[in-house]
Amino acid sequence: MTSPTSPVVATQAAWAVGLAALLVEINVACDEARRRGWRQLDLSTKRQFTKGYKELVGMGLAANPEPKHRKRNPVERRSYNLAVAFDTHRASILRYMNDLQVGWTNNQAET
Numbered sequence: 001m002t003s004p005t006s007p008v009v010a011t012q013a014a015w016a017v018g019l020a021a022l023l024v025e026i027n028v029a030c031d032e033a034r035r036r037g038w039r040q041l042d043l044s045t046k047r048q049f050t051k052g053y054k055e056l057v058g059m060g061l062a063a064n065p066e067p068k069h070r071k072r073n074p075v076e077r078r079s080y081n082l083a084v085a086f087d088t089h090r091a092s093i094l095r096y097m098n099d100l101q102v103g104w105t106n107n108q109a110e111t
Contacts, residue, residue: 012079015059019086022052026097027104034100041097049097057086 026049033041041049060083064076072080086093096102 011059011063015056015063015083019053019056019060022049022056023093023104025049026094030096030100030104038100040100046097050094053090053094057083057090061087 029041029045029049040046060079064080064083066072067076096104
């Protein structure tokens with residue numbers, strides 16, 4: 001079993017915490033753009049956010065290499081699947097950044 005202070009756990013936390021912070025940062029930028037009446041974020045900002053997203057997801061994929069001579073355990077499988085999902089569904093996840101009419105959450109649909 002991996003201890004909470006192991007390098008593997010630290011690496012997992014680094015990309016996950018970094019990605020969560022980036023998604024919040026993107027949302028703040030989108031809220032500010034909407035407040036200013038902009039129809040979209042400027043291209044350089046979107047490129048910067050997309051680059052950061054790709055780097056963090058890459059860290060997540062690198063932190064979850066295929067184990068040698070065994071199958072992934074359930075924790076490894078969940079971590080790997082999460083990193084793959086963030087990679088595979090990038091366009092959908094970042095849609096709110098590319099279309100300011102799309103909210104960060106679906107909370108308004110639930111009210």
